[in-house]
Amino acid sequence: xxxxxxxxxxxxxxxxxxxxxxxxxxxxxxxxxxxxxxxxxxxxxxxxxxxxxxxxxxxxxxxxxxxxxxxxxxxxxxxxxxxxxxxxxxxxxxxxxxxxxxxxxxxxxxxxxxxxxxxxxxxxx
Numbered sequence: 001x002x003x004x005x006x007x008x009x010x011x012x013x014x015x016x017x018x019x020x021x022x023x024x025x026x027x028x029x030x031x032x033x034x035x036x037x038x039x040x041x042x043x044x045x046x047x048x049x050x051x052x053x054x055x056x057x058x059x060x061x062x063x064x065x066x067x068x069x070x071x072x073x074x075x076x077x078x079x080x081x082x083x084x085x086x087x088x089x090x091x092x093x094x095x096x097x098x099x100x101x102x103x104x105x106x107x108x109x110x111x112x113x114x115x116x117x118x119x120x121x122x123x124x125x
Contacts, residue, residue, distance in 0.1 A: 003026045014125050033050055040093075067086075
């Protein structure tokens with residue numbers, strides 16, 4: 001089994017920054033992609049960002065493009081989401097997810113095999 005643990009969430013004022021971390025541990029598996037999703041109260045879970053290990057291509061939702069950056073530290077088995085210029089509408093529980101070993105579309109949550117427990121991000125106006 002693979003465990004994903006998110007951290008770094010919190011309360012921040014609009015315009016501020018946070019960096020989320022997702023540490024992977026457990027059974028070794030061949031992950032083909034990692035993603036970040038978020039879910040606000042009363043809303044559907046939505047895609048935020050992802051990258052594919054093969055080729056290193058990154059993906060972003062239009063709502064976060066230019067403000068969020070996904071990155072990884074392979075040595076630490078950790079994925080990061082740097083969030084800048086935060087807005088109140090970014091308030092949500094953020095989840096990281098791992099896809100593997102079968103490659104699927106990165107923007108759909110159904111394509112991922114493992115999920116973290118989530119970390120709350122609250123942006124005040």
